[in-house]
Amino acid sequence: MLLWLVEQKRPVKVDRTKDFVMDSAFNYLQGEVKLRYNPSKLLVDSGAYTFARKGIDISPYIIIDIQERLKADVAIPLDYPFMPGMSLLEMRKNWKRTIENLKLWNDVMSSKIEVMPVVHALSKRHLMETVRIISTICDRSNLVGIGTIVDPSFELKGFLGDRQPRIETLEMIIKAIEVIRSFGFKVHLTGFGSSPLMLHLAIYLGADSTDSSGFRRKAAYGKIILPTTGERYVGHGHARFGVVNLSRSEMKYLHEICDCPVCKRDPSLLWRSWKARAIHNEQVIKKTWKLGLKLRNRGLDVYEQYLDSIFARSSLKHLWRYVKIRAKYKRLTDF
């Protein structure tokens, strides 16, 4: 499974020669279109969700230009996600515009850049139809991302950033993985690298690729990630939500066990610099990713046993139980 670490104009690290990096065209709308880090491989998102949230209607050609000038290896076309409160008519209009852009990206984008479509669908049946359409347009694509999928209760089921998904969201993702796979594509799960537990779920579910912006964003909010527990607050006391302080044993972990460059030098840096926190968080995410892949290779039962032990202490226990059951049992309609 690929892990794309999210960077921006103000990078956490300049030397990214060993990392797969994800950036957004939105960050380069103003100023110089030039990377300030050197990635091993670069995935450039269109920034569609940010545009939609800010109500900006941007020309697709501007995004294509930025993605080409940044020399992306993989580019996500400008899509039009479904937003909360949208009518079915508006969603249909957005879906059509997304498909039109997908055609545009395939026609215009340099052949050196792989186009990674993102699936948005209005129902399960529509999901199948959408992926079929994508397969006819994107014959050079390898990865397909999962966007927003609406279920019969007309609720949006996208996985957005650091928010914990609900079981309904996971079910939609599982369905989308099955459908995307059945058309021969690999699956990119957006945002599942935000925390160690979500990353483990992505590996267990068999995703082929995911990204992590959480390591940066959490650091900016004064939070650090620990391998098997949740995030902990080490900021200056201005945070208004998710404030969980470090326990004595967690403090001991930072001082004696954590081998990230920051903790090895001086763990107190975590309290002083967001970059130090981001470097620490990135190390934890990468170690989780490597461990997850290693355990999964040893056998799913071995991996399951490990995940049982770490999810037993987590508030995400119900998600893990659901994923485990879904992975073991076939749908009635598949018998």
Added chain:
Amino acid sequence: MTIIFQNSTLMVNAISLFASLSPFMKLYSSEGKVIFYSLDRGELACGILELNLQGIKQSYVYKISPLVTVFKNLKEIVFHLENDGTLLVSGKIRGRNVITKLEPIEVEYPLAPLSLLKDYHLITVADSSDVLKILNLFKTKDIEEIAFCIKNCTLEIEGIGYGIKLLCKIPLKNAVIRSSKFMIPSPYFRLMNFISKSSQKLYVYKLHEGPILISSESVKVKKDKLLLIVSAREGEQRNPIRDIKEESS
């Protein structure tokens, strides 16, 4: 035309079963029967109410939640189906008539897995009261899967969870021809409760290549019945979504 469903005990248990599976239920007609059903979000279990009635030509989907609230206090419940698909549930609360009106909604709903009901064999017929006692034993949420093993006229039920194994051995009175071993997710095991409340006997069948079927009546008889189909697995059967190739950056 108005159709009246008279067996309210069966209807009430069916609606409670459906509500545990999904926010919606679907109504349609097939082979001279009226069928209500509800599939859970993962499509691993399906509750079916089979009524020996005729006269429905179209299919309708309803939201269940208003009914579940109404049933708590309602007595003498009668179900009417109007020509336009509107379902009227009437009853009495403290001598006053109450009517709940469910209008069909337009949503995409998966088909009922009725094709599975063609190839099956009977595993056992159990007394509902015995089943209810066993269900209580396995109530804990820490149990994730229930394993069934039938051999030498004994049924072994094992509850498996992280750090938990709970075993219960039950001698079977009725003759069991084939020995079987399979597992089901534990949340669905608890749903047998609704079938047990609908009938004195409970019929357990194994369907071809996997799922199990629990019915309030023998599936062969032409009677109104409540059914529960649950996805089951044998041994280490895996879902194909987990068969992936190694690749790392």
